[in-house]
Amino acid sequence: MMKLRLNTSVEIKDVLQNVPTPTLVRIPIQKKHKPIVKKKQIVGRGQVVAENPSTSAYGIGFVHSSIDGIVEDVLPDAIVVGPIPAPKEGEEAVVPARPEPCAELDSLANEELCRKLLELGIDTSRFHASRALIINGLNPEPGVLVSEQLVRDAQDTLKAGLQILERAIKPGTVKLVVASGKQISLHGCTTVNASDVYPATIDPLVVHAATGSERPDNVDVISISALYRVGLVATTKLPLMEAAVTVGGKVYRVPTGMPVQDLLNAAGVEQGPEWKLALNGPMRGEALSDLSVGIPENCTAVTLVRDGLYPSVQPNPCINCGECVLVCPARIQPGMISRYAEFNIFESTRSQHVEACLECGMCTFVCPANRPVMQYLLLAKKQLTAQDEAVSTCRLQD
Ligand code: SF4
Ligand code: SF4
Incomplete structure (x- = not known):
């Protein structure tokens, strides 16, 4: 098996790259966001499309359109903004309203x-x-x-x-x-x-x-x-509307929500079925199967790996070799915890300190059985969080 080089520092050769403005963006939103636009609404670049309903100063940020356009869809995980239709004969073209720079930024503290x-x-x-x-x-x-x-x-x-x-x-x-x-x-x-x-x-x-x-x-x-x-x-002094994203050895300034396929085209990457893709890096990234997905504002990379370069992970049995324990920076026992999670014994993952996992992916990387070790731990964390939330909801109702 070819090993990934784990040094992250490299000599940078190119400058930050720009990409053409996309005609359609699919702007990711989170569960906590509340969309404030409707289908067919005209939006200007920088206009708020989803809010964080909390009034706190601390939390996830509002979401803004990164292009002038028309809202084509409001989905649970994204707001799709596409090109404004050409005006009919005799009608004037719509000019979307863009927000003014926020002068208050200079005086607030x-x-x-x-x-x-x-x-x-x-x-x-x-x-x-x-x-x-x-x-x-x-x-x-x-x-x-x-x-x-x-x-x-x-x-x-x-x-x-x-x-x-x-x-x-x-x-x-x-x-x-x-x-x-x-x-x-x-x-x-x-x-x-x-x-x-x-x-x-x-x-x-x-x-x-x-x-x-x-x-x-x-x-x-x-x-x-x-x-x-x-x-x-x-x-x-304008809303956040772009991400800095690594693709194939260069870093691009990418409008938020630009479809992955458009970014790959702009970067000159010709990918076919022999390539596997992930949002973010090779160790912690999320596998991509749909290239129409929009780039989130906190995305750092679109990673391409040639199919077959690394063995794919499968729910194979643990052979108890201990390799994952040797590399785990959290000093927990990933192999054992992954087995508890695999068989839905989530409560036992708690006593094995699953919450200490730093989600680095090293256990999956070294596992000779090619088990999805970290993924089992992530599953256990998610289950425990859901259980805890259910318990606190019950207490509130009592
Ligand atoms: S993903 Fe978690 S369990 Fe696996 S090596 Fe990293 S810290 Fe340890
Ligand atoms: S590296 Fe894989 S096979 Fe070895 S103990 Fe860890 S999970 Fe089990």
Whole structure:
């Protein structure tokens, strides 16, 4: 079996790439979002199409249209915006209303600024006032170049993001974690060098590298991609409407909701049935079967893997070899937990500390039986969360 190279740092050769504006976007929304547009409604670029109904300053951001267009469909997981039909003879062409830049961004601070950022599309769930802030500047997974590309090419945007965060959450200290051997600085951050060998690049291990502690109090971590999104809003004063996405060794600025197929076409990637695709990286990404899916705002990559390059995972029996235990950074027993989950004994996964799983995918990667080890653990986590929610709902009703 050919092994994936687990070093994530690479020499970046190209600049950030632009793509043509798509004529149709399928903008992902989450369960918690409340759509506020209807079918056949004309929307302008930047107009809100779904809100977070909570009034809190902290949570998932509002969702905005990334193109001028007409709402073609409102689905449970996406809002589809397509081209506005040409006007009939004698009628004037419709000019969609676009939002004005948000001047308040310059004067707001603290919680009010966090709320405004949320309304402009920023996920503020991880924002907390007066904590130490760690910026994860390591590429998230092998083959996903987005962090190093942004640090190299988007310094002004990242600086603007940091400046607005300084007003919004007033972090005590700010550390930027970059790959060992890289001399990178960013607007007054203390630079910390760390291993770029996956899974050392995932947030909990980056926090450990930056603080020396496994679960330090009062520390928040955000990725360079997340900081870039804040910086985009800070510099344009407009809602968030794009993602920075790695495809085939280059990083593209992609309008939110652009169909994956359109992005692959723009990137000149000719993929056929011999290719498997995933949203995000090869270790933690989500397999893609439908290329009409729209790019979410937090997407970092579209990964292509030639079919047959790696053995596909199957619900094969565990041979109890212990390989997964040796690589697990959470120091739990993935093999045993995966077996409990496989046979629906979810309560036993709790006592085996399934919640400590960092979702790095290393157990699946090394498993000689090609079991979907991490996927079993994810299933167990989901089941336990659902059980806990059901119990708390019952208590509320009592
Ligand atoms: S995904 Fe697997 S290897 Fe990674 S932390 Fe979870 S159990 Fe451990
Ligand atoms: S690596 Fe695979 S076969 Fe080996 S113990 Fe873990 S789950 Fe079982």
